[in-house]
Amino acid sequence: MTFDPAEAHRRNAEPTGASADPPSPTRVAALAPARGEFPSGGVLSPHYRWISIGMCVLIMLTAFEALAVTTIMPTISRELDGASLYAFAFAGPLAISVVGMVLAGAWSDRGNPRNVLFASVALFVVGLLIAGLAPTMGVFVVGRLVHGFGGGAMTVVFYVIVARVYPPVLHPRIFAGFAAAWVIPSLIGPLIAGLVAESVGWRWVFLGVVALVLLAMFMVVPVMRSLHAPGSDIDRPAWNIRRIGWAVLVALAVLAISLSAESSGPVQWIVPVVAVVVAGLALRPLLPPRTLSARRGLPSVILLRGLVAATFFGTEVYIPYMLSSQFGLSPAIAGLALTAAGITWSAASWVQGRFPGISHLASIRVGMGLMAIAIAVSLATALLALDPVIQIIGWAIAGGGMGLMYPRLTVMTLEYSTTSDQGFNSSALSIADSIGSAVALAATAIAFAALQPAGGAWPFAGAFAVTGTICVVALLLGGRVVARRGAAPDTVCVAGGAASHAADPL
Known part of the structure; x- marks a missing residue:
């Protein structure tokens, strides 16, 4: 999942903008074209067709990858002798994705979401390549962290793109497409991943997705040319360094908890306790009071x-x-x-x-x-x-x-x-x-x-x-x-x- 599970877990396709730092309604109104400037037609009309299909395909591939990893991880763990990093290969991407979400939200508000999308997809692809070619479990986990970061950022930028490209009347329909893009991988993804792992090897579960991600990007790129950054510095909110710092601290604390499973003696129990306290303190500013x-x-x-x-x-x-x-x-x-x-x-x-x-x-x-x-x-x-x-x-x-x-x-x-x-x-x-x-x-x-x-x-x-x-x-x-x-x-x-x-x- 990257949505991983965790996918999610593990990554939410909701019209509410369930991502880190989605634009506020006021800011969306400022960034989106005036109502009369939106081209007419539905989400599959000529103007919106390819970006709609492209984003849904990207979400579908993200969902497939999240479910596929859960299915084939026992095989990967066995072949790479990485049982000790089994859970970390899931927890790590989830933790680091929070940093990607926060950074993508801030960057999208300050700059052109086109650049954020390109960067997040590039990281996602690089992570898949590292995981697919990994000679050891340690390298595989690094790949998971990289594409977990990119996947978290990708989730956020999709909502910004929807706000700037589609008229409000089409928002429910495109978000319905996002939700539907998770259904098919949920039904057939685990079976396909298992069959691929058994026939040509688990590495092709990752490497094969890379080609499909690049194909989906070709559908999205033409419309990306029409997206622009806010018109002036007045429209651009300042970087919230404190919020980014809290997100990084939370991610590091969770990673420390995960890695402590490999330790022995008192360290195995002291580190998780300290890390949980740190994570709790760092989470407080990111959640409603008294959560x-x-x-x-x-x-x-x-x-x-x-x-x-x-x-x-x-x-x-x-x-x-x-x-x-x-x-x-x-x-x-x-x-x-x-x-x-x-x-x-x-x-x-x-x-x-x-x-x-x-x-x-x-x-x-x-x-x-x-x-x-x-x-x-x-x-x-x-x-x-x-x-x-x-x-x-x-x-x-x-x-x-x-x-x-x-x-x-x-x-x-x-x-x-x-x-x-x-x-x-x-x-x-x-x-x-x-x-x-x-x-x-x-x-x-x-x-x-x-x-x-x-x-x-x-x-x-x-x-x-x-x-x-x-x-x-x-x-x-x-x-x-x-x-x-x-x-x-x-x-x-x-x-x-x-x-x-x-x-x-x-």
Whole structure:
């Protein structure tokens, strides 16, 4: 995922601008052409056709890469002798993507988003090349970090481009296209990645995507010529160095937590504790006040989004690993668990969007209940060596839970926001996604490493116990998303299609 999982985890295709530093409504109005200057037609009309297709293809490839890595990582880890860096290969890109998001948002506001897009795509491609050609697991992880940075930046710049290229009336349609671009990779991506890894080798999962990314860029470039930077220095906000610094500090703290799993002795436990404290302090300016103390209303919505992402993506990366190492399944078959979750995520997203009588709180509680069942199934599969089919069905239940919760948390964020803080709150939602997943992956890596001497499925049981604990915390805090006073968001639903693993329905 880069959206990775983490993809996400792991990367959100939402009309709310769930990215770091999306432009505020006032700034969008200043940067976008006047209403009468927009060419007429739909998103697939001659003027918009190629940029619409190109951006959707880029998002589809990002989604495919995120899901593909989860499917084939057990094979990569085995061939490159990199079991100790397994979780870091997921957590690292998620952590570093936050820095890419913040930098891309600031650069887009100050300059031409065309340059930001070219730079982010270049980094994404370079990262894929490094990963695909990596001779060692260490080099592979470097490639993951590079394209994680580029992927995070790419997510942000897409929203800026939409604001400047498309008239407001077309925004829901192009964002629907972004969401739909995640559905197909969710359904067939794991299977294709597994078959490619088994037939011509896992490296072509990365190298093959490079050619498709370059092809998609050729579709986007012609329209990019019409984009310009703000007209004067007055229109350009100053670089927020402090915000960038906090994002860097958060990323470094999460990376330190992940790498501590390779340490031994007191360092293995001291470093994570110190890093968690540092990450918490650095996160505070990037989130609404009192988010980390679970204040009722918006702060708890943001916190719950991070906990939900942590539970799901922290577990998901170990599912194919367990199915292949403990049950001997091929990458293509092990990836069926991800496909099943993608199908149920999409179906549940559609259901919650079509039945407005289901309240936000009910969707969250049912979704967390389904997630708890899925984690329990995963833990039982590891400890009792249950049939792999049970694990695949269990993870399909987890996808259904996510489909119920993710859209509602997004809508609640908007309902608690005003026009002056929509950008900041959407940014916080995306940061909570990435950092929650990254911290969970780091914690599961420590548990996995600590239980490796026990052998068998015990390391997997330890990882699932960690995410199960996070799930329990999320269950306890779920009711705090409704504010104690005032009108609480309760009935507004997301309308439209469904998307999985990093995209909500519209």
